[in-house]
Amino acid sequence: MPNHYSGHWLLLAINPIQEIVYYLDSLGNDWTTYPDMKVLIDTVLQAFRAQRDIQTSRRGANSITWIKVACPQQRNQIDCGYFMLRFMRDTLALGRLKIPTDYFDEFKCAFYTKDQVDEIKEEWCQFMIKLNVCS
Numbered sequence: 001m002p003n004h005y006s007g008h009w010l011l012l013a014i015n016p017i018q019e020i021v022y023y024l025d026s027l028g029n030d031w032t033t034y035p036d037m038k039v040l041i042d043t044v045l046q047a048f049r050a051q052r053d054i055q056t057s058r059r060g061a062n063s064i065t066w067i068k069v070a071c072p073q074q075r076n077q078i079d080c081g082y083f084m085l086r087f088m089r090d091t092l093a094l095g096r097l098k099i100p101t102d103y104f105d106e107f108k109c110a111f112y113t114k115d116q117v118d119e120i121k122e123e124w125c126q127f128m129i130k131l132n133v134c135s
Contacts, residue, residue, distance in 0.1 A: 002084055005034045009084040013040065013091060015101055016048045021065045022099040026083035028072040031066050034106060038066070070102045072112050079117055086120045 001012045013022040021041055023031045033039055034104070045064055074083050090097060090107045 002088070003034075003037055005037050009081040010034075010085045011084045011091075012037075014041065014045070015097070016045055019045060021045075021064060021066045022069055023066055024069045024071045024084070024087045024099075026087075027081050028073050030068060043119055063090065067099075069099050072103070072107075072109050075111055081113065082117050082120050082124075085124060086116065089120065100110070 001014055003012050004011050008025075008027065010026070011024040013024070014020070015022075021031075025031075025033075042064055071087055072083065074080060092103060094104055094106065096104075
């Protein structure tokens with residue numbers, strides 16, 4: 001789930017059954033930096049439980065596990081949207097149900113290169129052109 005919070009894009013991968021939220025932030029912030037986002041996601045997961053009549057422990061929202069993933073970090077203040085798209089693409093390309101806390105071995109790096117960021121920009125442009133959004 002892409003999340004735009006205070007001018008910054010980040011990615012949340014949510015497993016509502018296991019009550020796990022994988023948190024990928026290219027600025028390296030902890031989820032506590034965005035308290036409103038946590039409240040929203042915790043509320044949504046509680047509503048999911050209620051709708052499915054899933055019994056919960058007494059801890060309620062506290063039983064939701066937030067996992068910070070050590071993902072590649074951006075070197076500027078403007079590329080967060082492209083990083084979020086890249087995280088999403090990497091995750092979907094591998095088709096795994098769990099995201100390792102130290103990111104995927106296949107895509108692990110401290111920073112994306114300019115070419116890697118440009119690659120996702122090009123893919124996004126091609127996708128939008130294919131949808132005929134720009135006409």
